[in-house]
Amino acid sequence: MFCSAMARWLAPSGVVGVDASLPMLTQAQRLNSHPAVHYLAGTAEAVPTRSDLFDLAVLSRVIHHLPDRVRVARELARILKPGGVTVIRTTFRERLDARVYDYWPRLRELDEQRFPSQPEVLEDFAAAGFTARTVTSFARPVTASLRDYHARMRSQPQSKFTQLTVAEFREGLRRLQSDAQDEPTTCPVPVTERYDIAVLSSS
Numbered sequence: 001m002f003c004s005a006m007a008r009w010l011a012p013s014g015v016v017g018v019d020a021s022l023p024m025l026t027q028a029q030r031l032n033s034h035p036a037v038h039y040l041a042g043t044a045e046a047v048p049t050r051s052d053l054f055d056l057a058v059l060s061r062v063i064h065h066l067p068d069r070v071r072v073a074r075e076l077a078r079i080l081k082p083g084g085v086t087v088i089r090t091t092f093r094e095r096l097d098a099r100v101y102d103y104w105p106r107l108r109e110l111d112e113q114r115f116p117s118q119p120e121v122l123e124d125f126a127a128a129g130f131t132a133r134t135v136t137s138f139a140r141p142v143t144a145s146l147r148d149y150h151a152r153m154r155s156q157p158q159s160k161f162t163q164l165t166v167a168e169f170r171e172g173l174r175r176l177q178s179d180a181q182d183e184p185t186t187c188p189v190p191v192t193e194r195y196d197i198a199v200l201s202s203s
């Protein structure tokens, strides 16, 4: 979505979307194709493009999958032009905050082990020559009501739910359904999730 949005909003000469997963790339091509967007199989540790090519690199919800962040930061410094910018979209460990944790508390424990903190990420990117410009934290609406949230969790749970047992998943879903049924239909409360956006520039 970000690749096609950037192609529309920024009108660059090209956008390259890289992911390690072929099924993810197939979905991206199917749902978010654009003449200026090229999807490529590859990894953040070894981006399959030449050096000094890009003005902007965006890591969206992927930093927690990258065990060697210094290596990734060096790779982004390689493909960026001097002064190029990296944007990291994630939730830093110290600000993990989502309704899923109310119903499946073990997901919070698992995410606390997976997600890096802001100081850890900024330090690793500083080792590769990046300077942090801004870090913005905000709550983003994900559904308009708890009922909609329950419907989404029932039909499209995120991949991290595979770490739970079937019994854990069902118990959390039962409690969520009960709270959703109690929510007055006349004043639904939007469900939000916290995101952090770090902007860093390379030297």
Ligand SMILES: C[S@@+](CC[C@H](N)C(=O)[O-])C[C@H]1O[C@@H](n2cnc3c(N)ncnc32)[C@H](O)[C@@H]1O
Pocket (backbone or CB within 6 Å): 018, 019, 020, 021, 024, 042, 043, 044, 045, 060, 061, 062, 065, 066
């Ligand atoms: C939570 S999904 C996020 C997908 C998408 N970027 C987004 O923002 O919605 C994490 C993605 O990271 C990809 N991934 C995991 N390790 C990677 C790596 N080393 N290099 C590139 N992509 C990786 C996975 O294939 C998966 O598509």
